[in-house]
Amino acid sequence: MExxxxxxxxxxxxxxxxxxxxxxxxxxxxxxxxxxxxxSEGLSPHQILSFxxxxxxGSTTDGDYIDMTVNxxxxxxxxxxxxxEVMNEGIVIIAVTALPEKCVNAMTSVAxxxxxxxxxxxxxxxFNLEATMKAFMEQPEIPAIKKTKNGExxxxxxxxxxxxxxxxxxxxxxxxxxxxNNLKAALFIxxxxxxxxxxxxxxxxxxxxxxxYLAGEDEKxxxxxxxxxxxxxxxxxxxxxxxEMGKIYV
Amino acid sequence: xxxxLALSDEILLxxxxxxxxxxxxxxxVIKNLSDVKIRFAFCFPDVYExxxxxLGIQILYGMFNEYEDVWCERVYSPWDDLDxxxxxxxxxxxxxxxxxxxxxxxxxxxTLQYEMCYTNILQVLDLSGIALYSKDREENDPIVxxxxxxxxxxxxxxxxxxxxxxxxxxxxxRDLFDLYEKCKEEGISRKDFxxxxxxxxxxxxxxxxxxxxxxxxxxxxxxxxxxxxxxxxKELCTDLSDAYYPMKPVxxxxxxxxxxxxxxxxxxxxxxxxxxQAGQLYxxxxxRDVEKLKEYAMTLIKNTGYEEISLSSLSTSDYSKLxxxxxxxxxxxxxxKVNISLPSLRIDAFSLDxxxxxxxxxxxxxxxxxxxxxxxxxxxxxxxxTEEDILKGSHEAFVGGWNKVKLYFMLGLPGxxxxxxxxxxxxANKIAxxxxxxxxxxxRNGRTIEITASTSFFVPKPFTPFQWASMNTKEEFLEKxxxxxxxxxxxxxxxxxxxxxHEADASMLxxxxxxxxxxxxxxIYNVYKRGCIFDAWSEFFKNNIWMExxxxxxxxxxxxxxxxxxxxxILPWDMISCGVSKExxxxxxxxxxxxVVSPNCRQACMxxxxxxxxxxxxxxxxxxx
Numbered sequence: 001m002e003x004x005x006x007x008x009x010x011x012x013x014x015x016x017x018x019x020x021x022x023x024x025x026x027x028x029x030x031x032x033x034x035x036x037x038x039x040s041e042g043l044s045p046h047q048i049l050s051f052x053x054x055x056x057x058g059s060t061t062d063g064d065y066i067d068m069t070v071n072x073x074x075x076x077x078x079x080x081x082x083x084x085e086v087m088n089e090g091i092v093i094i095a096v097t098a099l100p101e102k103c104v105n106a107m108t109s110v111a112x113x114x115x116x117x118x119x120x121x122x123x124x125x126x127f128n129l130e131a132t133m134k135a136f137m138e139q140p141e142i143p144a145i146k147k148t149k150n151g152e153x154x155x156x157x158x159x160x161x162x163x164x165x166x167x168x169x170x171x172x173x174x175x176x177x178x179x180x181n182n183l184k185a186a187l188f189i190x191x192x193x194x195x196x197x198x199x200x201x202x203x204x205x206x207x208x209x210x211x212x213y214l215a216g217e218d219e220k221x222x223x224x225x226x227x228x229x230x231x232x233x234x235x236x237x238x239x240x241x242x243x244e245m246g247k248i249y250v
Numbered sequence: 251x252x253x254x255l256a257l258s259d260e261i262l263l264x265x266x267x268x269x270x271x272x273x274x275x276x277x278x279v280i281k282n283l284s285d286v287k288i289r290f291a292f293c294f295p296d297v298y299e300x301x302x303x304x305l306g307i308q309i310l311y312g313m314f315n316e317y318e319d320v321w322c323e324r325v326y327s328p329w330d331d332l333d334x335x336x337x338x339x340x341x342x343x344x345x346x347x348x349x350x351x352x353x354x355x356x357x358x359x360x361t362l363q364y365e366m367c368y369t370n371i372l373q374v375l376d377l378s379g380i381a382l383y384s385k386d387r388e389e390n391d392p393i394v395x396x397x398x399x400x401x402x403x404x405x406x407x408x409x410x411x412x413x414x415x416x417x418x419x420x421x422x423x424r425d426l427f428d429l430y431e432k433c434k435e436e437g438i439s440r441k442d443f444x445x446x447x448x449x450x451x452x453x454x455x456x457x458x459x460x461x462x463x464x465x466x467x468x469x470x471x472x473x474x475x476x477x478x479x480x481x482x483x484k485e486l487c488t489d490l491s492d493a494y495y496p497m498k499p500v501x502x503x504x505x506x507x508x509x510x511x512x513x514x515x516x517x518x519x520x521x522x523x524x525x526x527q528a529g530q531l532y533x534x535x536x537x538r539d540v541e542k543l544k545e546y547a548m549t550l551i552k553n554t555g556y557e558e559i560s561l562s563s564l565s566t567s568d569y570s571k572l573x574x575x576x577x578x579x580x581x582x583x584x585x586x587k588v589n590i591s592l593p594s595l596r597i598d599a600f601s602l603d604x605x606x607x608x609x610x611x612x613x614x615x616x617x618x619x620x621x622x623x624x625x626x627x628x629x630x631x632x633x634x635x636t637e638e639d640i641l642k643g644s645h646e647a648f649v650g651g652w653n654k655v656k657l658y659f660m661l662g663l664p665g666x667x668x669x670x671x672x673x674x675x676x677x678a679n680k681i682a683x684x685x686x687x688x689x690x691x692x693x694r695n696g697r698t699i700e701i702t703a704s705t706s707f708f709v710p711k712p713f714t715p716f717q718w719a720s721m722n723t724k725e726e727f728l729e730k731x732x733x734x735x736x737x738x739x740x741x742x743x744x745x746x747x748x749x750x751x752h753e754a755d756a757s758m759l760x761x762x763x764x765x766x767x768x769x770x771x772x773x774i775y776n777v778y779k780r781g782c783i784f785d786a787w788s789e790f791f792k793n794n795i796w797m798e799x800x801x802x803x804x805x806x807x808x809x810x811x812x813x814x815x816x817x818x819x820i821l822p823w824d825m826i827s828c829g830v831s832k833e834x835x836x837x838x839x840x841x842x843x844x845x846v847v848s849p850n851c852r853q854a855c856m857x858x859x860x861x862x863x864x865x866x867x868x869x870x871x872x873x874x875x
Contacts, residue, residue: 024505203264206259
């Protein structure tokens with residue numbers, strides 16, 4: 001038995017798939033690829049498979065993760081190749097690694113996610129991104145209205161924004177993620193528009209996930225690190241030269 | 251990567267289930283435009299989840315795309331949220347694979363599975379920017395062709411179609427495509443092309459038939475023009491085992507109605523239930539070779555990754571090698587973690603054994619379709635199931651641990667009496683009694699018998715012995731549902747019996763359209779123009795508009811519904827033959843009136859005419875009654 005972590009990208013029309021449909025798609029691909037995945041016991045066995053972080057409909061990604069448990073395998077790379085063989089364009093497995101046996105699953109270990117937010121043609125904000133962003137972040141508290149099951153509540157998102165920069169009219173962000181302190185990129189952008197006093201046009205923002213991170217700690221303090229530190233983009237906060245060993249101290 | 255989408259991100263993000271419209275599904279086919287001569291848009295005129303569940307399209311889609319010169323793509327009815335946006339913004343309807351407008355295609359094919367989809371045909375034509383009436387189409391518009399069960403009486407929609415393909419699609423499409431390519435090269439006009447199409451067996455070109463009427467509204471004459479054949483004979487796939495079968499079906503991203511691999515075990519049915527249209531249309535029964543089916547099952551599971559497989563046919567219990575097939579599937583599927591979704595099987599020791607292996611007995615239910623409440627009525631409709639069969643099957647199932655039973659009946663069958671209707675409650679009660687007698691209290695473990703009885707309203711269909719019969723009116727139907735309900739309420743075990751019945755308005759309209767004539771095309775056109783689409787969906791169905799437009803057209807619903815037809819009446823669909831003779835159907839109609847049952851095709855031949863195809867059950871030794 002072995003645990004694997006796979007990193008995937010998602011581009012093109014397939015970005016309109018909802019999270020549950022992506023899961024169903026991957027489950028079927030695993031069966032087509034004849035991967036010896038472990039099934040749960042019981043009357044209706046299901047694959048031991050866990051997705052790190054759901055991605056909202058319409059978004060693209062270069063850094064999403066799946067953990068799976070297999071009974072046997074030739075090599076992690078063979079699993080990746082077999083999967084890529086049977087998937088249609090759109091979703092590509094771009095990296096794979098074996099995990100130590102005692103390892104929390106992808107879902108519970110996520111600590112941060114990196115995004116690029118751009119704007120659809122003709123729908124860019126009227127306010128100056130650079131200056132507004134600066135003033136926005138200088139607030140002692142950053143209020144955002146979070147919609148929950150029990151209605152709306154105002155939360156302070158400042159501690160959930162780890163890093164930011166403006167990159168060619170795009171907002172580059174490292175946000176807290178995971179089951180405990182998740183900040184959706186959509187909520188961030190809404191809050192920024194509110195601060196600027198501007199009404200956001202419908203579907204103005206385009207969300208792209210660059211990377212998903214795990215938490216860690218060493219003598220220098222708390223940091224986050226890509227779930228598999230491979231194939232990082234130059235602009236990524238964890239890119240070589242920007243952060244030592246892909247570690248970003250937060 | 252194909253980034254091209256017909257709809258903008260803004261639209262896709264503002265409508266429900268954008269995955270319905272973006273294509274790109276696993277096993278969908280993309281071709282190079284310069285390599286193909288014919289572009290075929292294949293439409294199931296209902297929402298994606300329904301259309302993608304249909305096996306017929308998967309077969310023809312795969313078969314067409316095996317042809318090098320043809321690229322077949324899929325089209326479904328945009329759901330009403332997108333429908334509104336497309337009209338507002340003048341966005342032409344597109345095919346899923348290429349995302350190109352349907353109007354640029356060579357063919358637009360519709361599969362016609364039920365009458366209540368007729369306004370959706372007009373929706374698809376309209377959104378595509380194609381003239382609704384065949385006569386108004388331009389030279390370069392796609393050729394609009396229909397196939398499927400509703401084409402056996404296509405008259406109500408005849409004016410909207412250029413061609414109807416009568417019969418199974420496997421046989422004649424290649425001929426049609428060859429002719430199309432030839433005519434295109436020769437620069438032959440649309441009209442002349444259609445004249446030539448009429449010479450291909452199985453092709454009904456409705457514009458080449460003049461229909462005249464008597465003063466009472468019945469058909470006086472069906473006049474073929476320009477050398478079109480007087481009768482179009484159904485096309486039949488004579489070698490099912492060697493016929494094309496899709497090993498790489500297109501797999502939807504979203505959950506659809508039939509979300510599983512399907513193997514079609516046979517076509518046709520030996521039973522001859524007198525209300526059943528499919529039982530006549532697909533005669534004679536032809537089985538697929540069991541070794542082929544095993545191979546298909548393995549390949550499909552491998553190619554799709556589906557975690558469920560089902561068997562498809564009209565009456566799977568009648569498949570001669572069913573034991574062998576199921577035993578194989580149970581082993582194979584167990585090993586590959588695939589569920590078997592069983593069709594409703596005749597309940598006996600064998601099927602109960604199979605069911606206990608593949609289902610959770612506590613959750614699953616037994617299904618019986620007695621269709622009528624008394625033996626007398628079941629003899630009238632030639633439904634072989636007896637009360638004894640039901641009680642014996644129930645008994646064995648209760649011993650095996652089942653406690654849920656579903657019963658299906660029809661109301662409004664020809665010659666039905668109050669006693670027949672009250673029989674529905676009786677039989678449900680007897681099943682409950684059987685349960686209490688079979689399972690002692692201490693073995694019930696807090697569970698008890700749960701019976702669900704459902705009734706639908708009988709709609710007479712063309713090419714059945716009941717095609718001449720009178721159909722009940724809405725008032726009669728509702729009265730009968732009420733008698734059924736009271737009959738159930740009066741039973742000793744009534745609190746264990748749940749009763750459901752169908753809506754009567756929709757059944758009435760289905761009855762009008764099923765046996766309707768060409769005069770109805772104006773009505774369909776007018777109700778569509780007044781906003782009717784998705785009539786098969788109760789939340790969209792607007793019965794009052796239909797009734798108003800029938801009246802505006804001077805048509806009496808009772809003429810189509812209530813009127814019993816005479817033997818010598820020319821029926822609107824008399825230019826079509828499904829291989830079963832009118833004489834045979836009339837004999838069966840007479841026998842039904844006398845309550846005489848007819849043997850099934852395995853027992854004895856009743857001379858329906860199906861043997862003319864030279865294949866299948868007709869040429870196997872008979873067992874006798």
